[in-house]
Amino acid sequence: MIKKCLFPVAGYGTRFLPATKSMPKEMLPVVNKPLVQYGVEEAIEAGMATCAMVTGRGKRAIADHFDINYELEHQIQGTGKEVYLESIRNVLDKGTFTMVRQREMRGLGHAILTGESLIGNEPFGVVLSDDLCINPGGDGVLAQMVALYRQFRCSIVAIQEVPADEVHKYGVIAGEPMKEGLYRVESMVEKPNKEEAPSNLAIIGRYILTPDIFDILRETDAGANGEIQLTDALMKQAQSGCVMAYKFKGRRFDCGSVPGFVEATNYVFENIYGA
Numbered sequence: 368m369i370k371k372c373l374f375p376v377a378g379y380g381t382r383f384l385p386a387t388k389s390m391p392k393e394m395l396p397v398v399n400k401p402l403v404q405y406g407v408e409e410a411i412e413a414g415m416a417t418c419a420m421v422t423g424r425g426k427r428a429i430a431d432h433f434d435i436n437y438e439l440e441h442q443i444q445g446t447g448k449e450v451y452l453e454s455i456r457n458v459l460d461k462g463t464f465t466m467v468r469q470r471e472m473r474g475l476g477h478a479i480l481t482g483e484s485l486i487g488n489e490p491f492g493v494v495l496s497d498d499l500c501i502n503p504g505g506d507g508v509l510a511q512m513v514a515l516y517r518q519f520r521c522s523i524v525a526i527q528e529v530p531a532d533e534v535h536k537y538g539v540i541a542g543e544p545m546k547e548g549l550y551r552v553e554s555m556v557e558k559p560n561k562e563e564a565p566s567n568l569a570i571i572g573r574y575i576l577t578p579d580i581f582d583i584l585r586e587t588d589a590g591a592n593g594e595i596q597l598t599d600a601l602m603k604q605a606q607s608g609c610v611m612a613y614k615f616k617g618r619r620f621d622c623g624s625v626p627g628f629v630e631a632t633n634y635v636f637e638n639i640y641g642a
């Protein structure tokens with residue numbers, strides 16, 4: 368039903384310098400797999416086999432990762448080392464990868480708009496690979512959201528409760544509870560301070576967006592941090608139609624921060640790697 372997923376991967380990754388000076392932050396490995404591959408696997412699992420990447424300068428390693436490396440394939444063919452290539456071969460068999468470059472960094476909303484030519488006029492998923500989401504033994508977050516999309520046919524954002532002193536890092540929603548863990552969005556603020564935040568329900572980097580978001584983004588002025596914010600465009604969608612917010616099942620690690628990244632690494636090593 369939803370076939371495409373957009374990956375905004377043009378950001379600088381300043382919090383991980385010097386590691387990210389010449390390497391994309393999305394290629395940082397959690398144990399032995401780059402962050403972006405976790406996101407791609409989650410999208411493919413949800414049926415979104417066309418992965419549209421909004422890249423930027425210095426991000427070629429991402430395009431190379433989602434392509435065949437003939438020399439490597441040739442070298443290890445028929446040896447015991449082939450097993451190490453299994454997960455990425457699997458991704459390449461199932462997925463298609465398209466890229467467009469974002470020439471200027473003008474915020475998440477601008478990155479999404481840059482992806483319009485790859486998405487066209489259909490609903491699509493969005494993954495921010497900094498947010499590593501894992502739901503062991505159950506559906507991934509995007510697959511959970513696709514099931515909801517079937518029912519509501521409108522944009523959906525993933526949310527999680529966060530401590531009040533962390534709301535300033537997120538887009539924060541308030542809404543009318545529909546059923547356990549599901550809200551119809553009534554307000555939405557990007558990076559509010561504690562006093563302005565409408566709740567402690569923070570948006571996590573998983574979205575399903577209907578394609579009218581592109582026209583709205585084109586008309587959206589710069590907001591928080593002087594950037595074109597997806598949150599502001601979604602708020603307009605909520606006012607004129609409907610946006611749902613969904614408290615997903617599973618764990619989320621903020622891999623854009625060093626402590627979150629280390630926590631994810633320990634978790635994956637202990638619970639998933641080699642299992």
Ligand code: G1P
Nearest residue numbers: 475498537538569570571572598
């Ligand atoms: C972006 C979004 C924000 C969301 C967050 C989730 O912010 O703008 O609404 O809560 O991702 O990770 P960023 O982390 O890119 O500043």
